[in-house]
Amino acid sequence: MKKRLLVTALLLSACSQLPSERNAAPAEAIIAPTQIVPQQAEEDVVANSTTAEAVATDFEHIFVDADMTFSGTLPCADCPGIAYHINLFRDGRFEARQEYLERNQVSIVKGIWLLEKRSLHLVNQQQTLPAFHFVSNNQLAMLDLGGKPISANPQYQLQREAEFKKLDTRQAMLGLYMLSNNQATFTSCRSGDTLSVANTQHHLPVMRQYQQDERFSGNAVIATLVGRRGQDEQAGTLFIDKFEQFWPGAICPDHVQPGKMQGIVWRAEKLTDRYVPQQLNVRVIFDQNERLYGFAGCNNFNGNYKQRSNQLTVQPLVSTRKFCADSSDLEQQFTKSLQSADRAEVNGDKLQLFKNNQLILQFKPAVN
Incomplete structure (x- = not known):
């Protein structure tokens, strides 16, 4: 019994002693794995958390690193509202559809966007568009005349769509239509641009009506229609979605x-x-x-x-x-x-x- 107690005491005293230099290397080899604890993983989670994003927002930085679509209806002084569809492209371009409700007036505007901290400016040489403030990556608030965001009133805000949406470029048009050798052109009275008309199913009835009216006989005649301009390599082409009527004797x-x-x-x-x-x-x-x-x-x-x-x-x-x-x-x-x-x-x-x-x-x- 005394021998057993003596052995136990010797073992306990050995645990409390520092290892000798001769045994230091093996001891470190045993202890080293215990230093790998889940603390580093916790740090990774914090770096991507909402708290970390809020800290970045405090520096007033917004990054347009993906194509975005914002939409909504803003107030109008003499109409029920102005419906906006704004596409921001990560390469610095923008395109916007601006529709004055109950006026049947639609504008398609393209240009470049400039971002100053969280203020978004849509730049086009011919037309002025509102400037906005990024309340968040998912919300734009219009700037007032003093350059301050109207963030307290939701009527002055646009919301980001869950997915990027292609712009609807259809609009009502009035211009000069002329047909020659089954090739038609349309010159917009508003912009002055002359577009070739695509020979689609909606265009064929227009061609027949023009050919059957002796008053036209190869002359340009005012026409009203709903159409859209082509994109990219088809930018000079008009696609008719709905033809309304010809207006013989009318001018721009x-x-x-x-x-x-x-x-x-x-x-x-x-x-x-x-x-x-x-x-x-x-x-x-x-x-x-x-x-x-x-x-x-x-x-x-x-x-x-x-x-x-x-x-x-x-x-x-x-x-x-x-x-x-x-x-x-x-x-x-x-x-x-x-x-x-x-x-x-x-x-x-x-x-x-x-x-x-x-x-x-x-x-x-x-x-x-």
């Missing part, structure tokens, strides 16, 4: 003579004191031969008119007989007012029709 509004009423495609802007929704495309033209025709939001119409100085008389109109639930009531009021007008004045770029000295219809030159 840029060529309008001051005070002239004839030969202009006029878009209805106000009916008495009520604004006409622009997406209805209510339009009329008074030609040189005392004929008028147009589109009332649902049906096409035509008729005769007489003008002596500012005095105007519109004969009963002939119209197609389709029913459209969203426009038929307004259409009836429009055609009734048009036929009751007794005076016409062109003031600036506005055509105003009166009855008993009361304004009943107001138009502006159509550019699309």
Whole structure:
């Protein structure tokens, strides 16, 4: 028993002693593996965590390292809103679709983006777009006139889409269409660009209608349509999605003579004191031969008119007989007012029709 206690004591005392130099190397070989603990793995997790990203954001750095799409509707002073679709490309380019709701006005703008800390500027030489502030990688807030982000009001913010979305470049257009040897061109009245028209299924009916009308016979004629410009190598090509109509005798509004009423495609802007929704495309033209025709939001119409100085008389109109639930009531009021007008004045770029000295219809030159 005493021998067993003595051996135990000797073993315990050996554990408390430092290893001799002769045994140092083996001891380190045994201890070294115990130094590899999961602390380094914890540090990797922290580096990619939300906390670490928040620290980086404190330095006000935003990186556009992938193609991004932001969309939303911003307030508008004289319309229900402006719908935006903005694509930011990581190579420094941007493209934006800007649609004024109820005006049927769409702009496609391209250029370069500049990023100053978290302020985003969309640069285009012809058109000015709002500047924005990156609230986060997923949210843009518009800058006010003082250059400060309107981050407290969600109405002034655009949200990032979960996936990058190709821009919808379709828009309403008005321009000169001409067909020669089955090759058509379209010159936009707004931009002045001349595009070749792709021979798609939507273009074939346009070609037939042009060829069957003896008034055209190889001449350029104003046409209204919904189309889109091609991308990249097809940038000079127009793809027609929907053809509306030809306007014989009309000219581009840029060529309008001051005070002239004839030969202009006029878009209805106000009916008495009520604004006409622009997406209805209510339009009329008074030609040189005392004929008028147009589109009332649902049906096409035509008729005769007489003008002596500012005095105007519109004969009963002939119209197609389709029913459209969203426009038929307004259409009836429009055609009734048009036929009751007794005076016409062109003031600036506005055509105003009166009855008993009361304004009943107001138009502006159509550019699309």
